[in-house]
Amino acid sequence: SQKIEQNSEALNIQEGKTATLTCNYTNYSPAYLQWYRQDPGRGPVFLLLIRENEKEKRKERLKVTFDTTLKQSLFHITASQPADSATYLCASQNRDDKIIFGKGTRLHILP
Protein backbone atom coordinates (compact mmCIF):
# COMPACT_ATOMS: atom_id res chain seq x y z
CA SER A 1 0.00 0.00 0.00
CA GLN A 2 1.05 3.60 -0.49
CA LYS A 3 2.84 5.00 2.53
CA ILE A 4 4.33 8.30 3.52
CA GLU A 5 6.48 8.41 6.63
CA GLN A 6 7.90 11.15 8.77
CA ASN A 7 10.11 10.82 11.80
CA SER A 8 7.61 10.64 14.66
CA GLU A 9 10.22 11.61 17.21
CA ALA A 10 10.27 15.25 18.23
CA LEU A 11 13.18 17.25 16.86
CA ASN A 12 14.97 19.71 19.12
CA ILE A 13 17.10 22.35 17.40
CA GLN A 14 19.04 25.24 18.86
CA GLU A 15 17.86 28.69 17.79
CA GLY A 16 19.80 29.98 14.79
CA LYS A 17 20.65 26.52 13.47
CA THR A 18 19.11 24.81 10.45
CA ALA A 19 16.29 22.35 11.12
CA THR A 20 15.95 19.49 8.64
CA LEU A 21 12.84 17.30 8.52
CA THR A 22 12.52 14.12 6.45
CA CYS A 23 9.60 12.66 4.51
CA ASN A 24 9.87 9.24 2.83
CA TYR A 25 7.33 7.59 0.55
CA THR A 26 7.04 3.96 -0.58
CA ASN A 27 5.16 1.95 -3.19
CA TYR A 28 4.21 4.88 -5.41
CA SER A 29 5.49 7.94 -7.23
CA PRO A 30 3.68 11.11 -6.20
CA ALA A 31 3.23 13.90 -8.72
CA TYR A 32 4.16 16.37 -6.02
CA LEU A 33 4.80 16.81 -2.33
CA GLN A 34 3.53 19.53 -0.04
CA TRP A 35 4.64 20.70 3.38
CA TYR A 36 2.26 22.12 5.97
CA ARG A 37 2.69 23.66 9.39
CA GLN A 38 0.24 22.84 12.18
CA ASP A 39 0.06 24.63 15.51
CA PRO A 40 -1.79 23.12 18.50
CA GLY A 41 -5.55 23.46 18.18
CA ARG A 42 -5.39 24.73 14.62
CA GLY A 43 -5.68 23.38 11.10
CA PRO A 44 -2.65 22.77 8.91
CA VAL A 45 -1.33 25.75 6.95
CA PHE A 46 0.26 25.28 3.54
CA LEU A 47 3.93 26.22 3.26
CA LEU A 48 5.53 24.86 0.10
CA LEU A 49 4.88 22.54 -2.83
CA ILE A 50 7.46 20.77 -4.98
CA ARG A 51 6.76 18.81 -8.16
CA GLU A 52 8.40 15.56 -9.22
CA ASN A 53 10.42 17.31 -11.94
CA GLU A 54 11.79 19.88 -9.49
CA LYS A 55 14.84 19.26 -7.34
CA GLU A 56 14.52 22.18 -4.96
CA LYS A 57 12.12 24.98 -4.00
CA ARG A 58 12.74 27.93 -1.71
CA LYS A 59 10.62 30.46 0.13
CA GLU A 60 12.31 32.89 2.47
CA ARG A 61 13.99 30.74 5.17
CA LEU A 62 12.36 27.54 3.93
CA LYS A 63 13.77 25.07 1.43
CA VAL A 64 12.30 21.80 0.17
CA THR A 65 14.03 19.12 -1.90
CA PHE A 66 12.55 16.19 -3.80
CA ASP A 67 14.72 13.16 -4.57
CA THR A 68 12.76 10.65 -6.68
CA THR A 69 15.64 8.17 -6.54
CA LEU A 70 15.70 8.08 -2.75
CA LYS A 71 11.90 8.57 -2.64
CA GLN A 72 12.44 11.33 -0.16
CA SER A 73 11.74 14.99 0.49
CA LEU A 74 13.72 17.14 2.91
CA PHE A 75 12.34 20.30 4.50
CA HIS A 76 14.84 22.82 5.83
CA ILE A 77 14.32 25.88 8.02
CA THR A 78 17.43 28.04 8.13
CA ALA A 79 18.21 30.48 10.93
CA SER A 80 15.52 28.79 13.02
CA GLN A 81 13.56 30.78 15.59
CA PRO A 82 11.44 29.72 18.59
CA ALA A 83 8.38 30.85 16.59
CA ASP A 84 9.13 28.05 14.11
CA SER A 85 8.22 25.49 16.79
CA ALA A 86 5.24 23.51 15.48
CA THR A 87 4.32 20.20 13.88
CA TYR A 88 5.26 19.94 10.22
CA LEU A 89 3.28 17.66 7.93
CA CYS A 90 4.35 16.23 4.61
CA ALA A 91 1.65 15.35 2.07
CA SER A 92 1.88 13.59 -1.26
CA GLN A 93 -0.52 13.88 -4.14
CA ASN A 94 -0.87 11.58 -7.10
CA ARG A 95 -2.05 12.54 -10.57
CA ASP A 96 -5.48 11.20 -9.65
CA ASP A 97 -5.68 13.79 -6.85
CA LYS A 98 -5.35 11.23 -4.06
CA ILE A 99 -3.71 12.94 -1.09
CA ILE A 100 -1.82 11.16 1.68
CA PHE A 101 -0.49 12.95 4.76
CA GLY A 102 2.35 11.86 6.99
CA LYS A 103 1.80 11.90 10.75
CA GLY A 104 4.02 14.92 11.12
CA THR A 105 7.19 15.77 13.01
CA ARG A 106 7.12 18.01 16.07
CA LEU A 107 9.85 20.62 15.91
CA HIS A 108 11.06 22.49 19.00
CA ILE A 109 13.41 25.42 18.53
CA LEU A 110 15.26 25.99 21.78
CA PRO A 111 16.16 29.58 22.73
Add this chain to the structure above:
Amino acid sequence: DAGVIQSPRHEVTEMGQEVTLRCKLISGHNSLFWYRQTMMRGLELLIYFNNNVPIDDSGMPEDRFSAKMPNASFSTLKIQPSEPRDSAVYFCASRLAGADTQYFGPGTRLTVL
Protein backbone atom coordinates in the same frame (compact mmCIF):
# COMPACT_ATOMS: atom_id res chain seq x y z
CA ASP B 1 -12.17 36.58 3.40
CA ALA B 2 -13.14 34.67 6.53
CA GLY B 3 -11.43 31.47 5.45
CA VAL B 4 -12.93 28.02 5.83
CA ILE B 5 -15.56 27.99 8.58
CA GLN B 6 -16.38 24.89 10.59
CA SER B 7 -19.03 24.35 13.21
CA PRO B 8 -19.29 23.36 15.91
CA ARG B 9 -15.73 23.77 17.17
CA HIS B 10 -16.30 21.21 19.90
CA GLU B 11 -18.88 18.46 20.16
CA VAL B 12 -19.38 16.03 23.01
CA THR B 13 -22.00 13.36 22.52
CA GLU B 14 -22.97 9.95 23.74
CA MET B 15 -22.49 6.74 21.85
CA GLY B 16 -25.36 6.04 19.49
CA GLN B 17 -26.26 9.67 18.89
CA GLU B 18 -26.19 11.33 15.48
CA VAL B 19 -23.48 13.92 14.91
CA THR B 20 -23.47 16.52 12.14
CA LEU B 21 -20.38 18.55 11.35
CA ARG B 22 -20.59 21.57 9.08
CA CYS B 23 -18.19 23.32 6.75
CA LYS B 24 -18.40 26.50 4.68
CA LEU B 25 -15.89 26.80 1.85
CA ILE B 26 -13.93 29.89 0.93
CA SER B 27 -15.91 31.91 -1.59
CA GLY B 28 -15.06 30.86 -5.14
CA HIS B 29 -13.46 27.56 -4.18
CA ASN B 30 -15.01 24.46 -5.69
CA SER B 31 -13.14 21.53 -4.12
CA LEU B 32 -13.93 20.35 -0.60
CA PHE B 33 -12.02 17.81 1.47
CA TRP B 34 -13.00 16.18 4.78
CA TYR B 35 -10.20 14.84 7.00
CA ARG B 36 -10.00 13.13 10.37
CA GLN B 37 -6.96 13.52 12.64
CA THR B 38 -5.99 11.29 15.55
CA MET B 39 -2.71 10.73 17.35
CA MET B 40 -2.57 7.11 16.20
CA ARG B 41 -3.44 7.54 12.52
CA GLY B 42 -2.52 11.13 11.80
CA LEU B 43 -4.49 13.11 9.20
CA GLU B 44 -6.64 10.87 7.02
CA LEU B 45 -8.61 11.93 3.96
CA LEU B 46 -12.21 10.77 4.30
CA ILE B 47 -13.84 12.14 1.15
CA TYR B 48 -13.47 14.96 -1.33
CA PHE B 49 -15.78 16.76 -3.73
CA ASN B 50 -15.21 18.69 -6.94
CA ASN B 51 -18.06 20.97 -8.00
CA ASN B 52 -20.42 19.34 -5.47
CA VAL B 53 -19.73 15.83 -6.83
CA PRO B 54 -18.04 13.24 -4.57
CA ILE B 55 -14.85 12.13 -6.33
CA ASP B 56 -13.22 9.77 -3.86
CA ASP B 57 -14.93 8.44 -0.74
CA SER B 58 -12.60 5.49 -0.23
CA GLY B 59 -11.46 6.96 3.07
CA MET B 60 -14.92 6.95 4.63
CA PRO B 61 -14.61 4.37 7.41
CA GLU B 62 -17.99 2.72 7.07
CA ASP B 63 -21.65 3.25 6.30
CA ARG B 64 -22.14 5.18 9.52
CA PHE B 65 -20.38 8.10 7.84
CA SER B 66 -21.95 10.19 5.10
CA ALA B 67 -21.07 13.51 3.51
CA LYS B 68 -23.05 15.87 1.34
CA MET B 69 -22.68 19.15 -0.49
CA PRO B 70 -26.18 20.59 -0.77
CA ASN B 71 -24.75 23.65 -2.52
CA ALA B 72 -21.46 24.92 -3.87
CA SER B 73 -20.32 26.53 -0.65
CA PHE B 74 -21.48 24.24 2.13
CA SER B 75 -20.91 20.65 3.23
CA THR B 76 -21.97 18.37 6.06
CA LEU B 77 -20.36 15.25 7.49
CA LYS B 78 -22.77 13.06 9.40
CA ILE B 79 -22.02 10.14 11.71
CA GLN B 80 -24.97 7.97 12.64
CA PRO B 81 -24.76 6.22 15.03
CA SER B 82 -21.60 7.62 16.63
CA GLU B 83 -19.13 5.41 18.49
CA PRO B 84 -16.29 6.22 20.92
CA ARG B 85 -13.71 5.30 18.25
CA ASP B 86 -15.01 8.18 16.13
CA SER B 87 -13.51 10.63 18.64
CA ALA B 88 -11.05 12.78 16.72
CA VAL B 89 -10.55 16.24 15.25
CA TYR B 90 -12.37 16.60 11.94
CA PHE B 91 -11.07 19.14 9.44
CA CYS B 92 -12.46 20.35 6.19
CA ALA B 93 -10.35 22.09 3.57
CA SER B 94 -11.24 23.94 0.40
CA ARG B 95 -9.33 24.49 -2.81
CA LEU B 96 -9.73 26.56 -5.91
CA ALA B 97 -10.14 24.64 -9.18
CA GLY B 98 -6.78 24.03 -10.83
CA ALA B 99 -4.83 25.13 -7.77
CA ASP B 100 -2.68 22.92 -5.58
CA THR B 101 -3.10 24.56 -2.20
CA GLN B 102 -5.73 23.46 0.30
CA TYR B 103 -6.96 25.84 2.96
CA PHE B 104 -7.93 24.12 6.18
CA GLY B 105 -10.61 25.13 8.63
CA PRO B 106 -10.00 25.27 12.39
CA GLY B 107 -11.43 21.78 12.92
CA THR B 108 -14.18 20.25 15.04
CA ARG B 109 -13.04 18.29 18.08
CA LEU B 110 -15.49 15.41 18.50
CA THR B 111 -15.69 13.38 21.68
CA VAL B 112 -18.03 10.39 21.77
CA LEU B 113 -18.58 9.05 25.28
